Amino acid sequence: MAGVGNPQQTDDRQRMNDDTLLYRQVHPSWIVDGVATSLTFLPSRQHQYLLSVYDGDKIDPEAAWNHYHGELGLTSEGVLAVSVAECDDLQLPARPDPEPFPEHAVIDFTGLSNSKRERKADRLKAIANERGWLFRP
């Protein structure tokens, strides 16, 4: 789902601000005891270490889930979120990436070692779990 950079990135980035929430869909196998694993926020080599998220300024949590499950046909137990500011605090740039679809964005983990990716994913997981589910079907 991760796409390449957008030539209008600067203009789009202005629409994301510190309070913008970035939604992650959580696979059911990644929830135990009601808590999501840090795998939820760990980017894959498959996608060049760009973590796909939904831009919360462009779509609400339920609509994001409906898009993910209904239109893309993918499995999600629900929606968790971190903010752009929380990503910035971890030195993880977030930016719109509308190439796959308009509400798509990415959190950029490129250039990090394995342990740093894991640490940051662990921290994002804690933040998101603390915030709680934004939507569960």
Added chain:
Amino acid sequence: MEALPHRSHTQAHSDASPTTAPDEGRNMQNHPLRLDSVQHVISPRPRDVPARLDEFRDMQDGWYESWGIAPKREGLDWLSTAFERYYPDDVPLPYTYPNPEGSVRMEWSAGNNAVILEINLDAHSAEWLWFDRDSDDEFERTLDMDESADWQWLASEIRSKLTTGNA
């Protein structure tokens, strides 16, 4: 400090298998509904590792965002057997998850200590990562999961780092 469950001598792993509906059809991913049924059941003992591995057995390629690689059954069989054989009863149990790259991931956490074990089911190896959330302290190591000595090392590290909350 987080209280972590331990495996009891009387714990039966197979009876923790989630109830699975008959294969009544397919979901939007054209996967058997049994898969979704399995995934939506709350395991009665979520840290029962063999039971969790059983839950992964019916996963199919494409399970995660259409690209996830299903863990191979023979690999799950191997890991379940090895875990039963080598993991001491007195050591805190992990949470266990499928990784879309085809591996199995185990996670332990207590206080500021986090341990992640990524297990390669083909190579019977694992990548160990421990880190202290409150400092830059961390340690990585590759383990041979066919070697009892490496299981012993793993168990010793879990005991020392997660039962006291200290590095």
